[in-house]
Amino acid sequence: MRWVDPALPFDYQGPGFALSLPAGSRFFAGPVVLRTERIAGTDRLPAMAEAIDLPPDGETLNERGTLSFEVNPDAVPAESLGIYRWDAGHERWSYEGGDLDAGKTQLSLRFRRYGRFSLLQDASPPEIVEVRPSRGSHGVSRRPVILARVEEEGKGLDYDGVRFEVDGRFLESEFDPDRGLSRVLEPPLLAPGRHHLRVLATDLAGNASQPAEGDFEVR
Missing domain, CATH: 2.60.40.1220 (Immunoglobulin-like)
Structure with missing residues (x-):
């Protein structure tokens, strides 16, 4: 947990992920809480990283933040990976997106609402x-x-x-x-x-x- 001034940017580097909130992204000063949890995902959507919790779920940012996960293109095809948000109402993971960098070693998502996120692999066909x-x-x-x-x-x-x-x-x-x-x-x-x-x-x-x-x- 860190106290964030809304006039200043906030950057955090964790094991295998990074969080960035630009200046003006928050409406008011206050703590940014970040938790991680090891998860398995599902048979069809196995987890490739720990889940990242940014509470309170659903709180809106004034400017989009960026959540990035490190990826290993030698482990699984990078194109099969995506950043998902946990939908508590339907009890399922919902695909949010993710942009690969040129080297295919980092997948990033620009987001506006707090919640639970994870890097999952789409491992099953339609x-x-x-x-x-x-x-x-x-x-x-x-x-x-x-x-x-x-x-x-x-x-x-x-x-x-x-x-x-x-x-x-x-x-x-x-x-x-x-x-x-x-x-x-x-x-x-x-x-x-x-x-x-x-x-x-x-x-x-x-x-x-x-x-x-x-x-x-x-x-």
Whole structure:
């Protein structure tokens, strides 16, 4: 715990991490409390560093602070790492972000609210839980709605994180992270008969799902 004057910057170097609060970041003078705790993370999001607690949870800064973690690119792919905040209401880790330096040895997050943070690895692929048209479906229209619902725990998917192919032809799509839904933007006009759909989801950590594929019949 250290007393901080809001007119002055605050910098703290800990084992494997650093905290920086610029001048004017706090609204009033007072103590900055920082605690660390060794955690395991989860099976899907293993911890790569101790958790950093900055109480009180949710208190807002006037200017963003920076929390940085040291990373070892030889241990795990740096692109699979992210800085997460503990969401006590949902009892889960929520991805906040993280910018890698040029040497890929430090991951930094600019934050505005206090809370519990940790460096976690996104170690699991997304899962495709629904595809339309579904495998084995019949009577599908010639210009069908083509979509996939994806579940992901970790860094999430980019807007083009779900790849659709019909009969080997790539189709442009867009992923909605709020709904966990990816939809083909311009479905093709298909000839009557059998067609093959293949869907693959890849998250921002580079983890790829098992492909979902199957045939459907156009009327």
